[in-house]
Amino acid sequence: MAGTNHVAVLGAGSWGTALACHLAGRGGKIKLWARRPELVKQIKACRENKRYLPGIILPENIQVTGDLAGALAGAKYIVFSVPSHSFREVLKSALPVIREDALIVNTAKGIEEDTMLRLSEVYTSQAGARRAGNYVVLSGPSHAEEVALNMPTAVVVASPSRTTAEKAQDLFMMDNFRVYTNPDVIGVEIGGALKNVIALGTGIVDGLSGSDNAKAALMTRGLAEITRLGMAMHANPLTFAGLAGLGDLIVTCTSMHSRNRRAGIEIGRGKKLAEALAGVNMVVEGVRTTRAAYGLARRWGVEMPITEQMYRVLFQSMPPEEAVNNLMARVKTHEVEEVALSKIKWWIERN
């Protein structure tokens, strides 16, 4: 098997399946790994992932497998599309089989809940700093359902090494799929993970009242607090105005494809968290990320009022109406903080 140079996509949920179909468009072999044997069997039987991406027929050059080592052996490109909470576990099993020069692209959007680590930090903690140079984050506004139908989409790939980022750019960039590079891994990871918290919130507003004003306020002030946290963690503030920040926030807060938004709508309509999640039946990353973001805000001493109210609604049974009232009753403040302006100046001078 060694030397086959194929692409291995790990995780046959909606995103892994859509990306496998996308990558199949450039030819060559794609191995799509699923953990559950029944899913492998189902996809093999009809060349369609009926649970996670119904209606899309998998191209012939995708081989679906439940054998992780077999999927990875000889793979030159490895795309991780498993939920954030299972990234460490899958990575641990995969690492002994991954060849040293393979490009690793992680497409998950989340923060590890207990450790509050970004997924690139999880990667380095497992793979070691020596192998960190081959790691790329792919993020941006990109619902699987639309990518699988080849609808125009733009994403960003982040790595401190431009050469590594460009390898991922070359792998993924095709007609109707534009890929930008960005050296700011922290900003891209924080933007991609935390927009899910805000999407749960705008979903709740949809379920409560549908107020467009309230949703616009949540999105805008949500981006402000995501940027504030990102800056404290040494991200480039301008990343949050890009595809992994504003771009993904817009799509997730407005699309009915969004699982975070849909779960939020059900909570706004009065369902308990567990019921709302059961209704969506796919990963809703924003729930675990809310807990992690709440912890990060405390660790970094950053004010994140929307995240804090989301934490109370999701984990402390606060009625959503009360959360809205709390946000509206906050002490008056300025829109643009001096500290933000000085940080932007610092970034521009540094780069």
Ligand SMILES: NC(=O)C1=CN([C@@H]2O[C@H](COP(=O)(O)OP(=O)(O)OC[C@H]3O[C@@H](n4cnc5c(N)ncnc54)[C@H](O)[C@@H]3O)[C@@H](O)[C@H]2O)C=CC1
């Ligand atoms: N669906 C989308 O449009 C997009 C999703 N993403 C991100 O991609 C990641 C994956 O999401 P989806 O594919 O949408 O989720 P999904 O809910 O559609 O599928 C998740 C898949 O992961 C599998 N899985 C769960 N635990 C696992 C474990 N321990 N080991 C191996 N596999 C496991 C499930 O069986 C399922 O096949 C998430 O972080 C999500 O935020 C990013 C961009 C777009």
Ligand SMILES: O=C(CO)COP(=O)(O)O
């Ligand atoms: O990240 C996504 C789109 O860019 C997917 O969002 P959801 O997980 O809310 O569906």
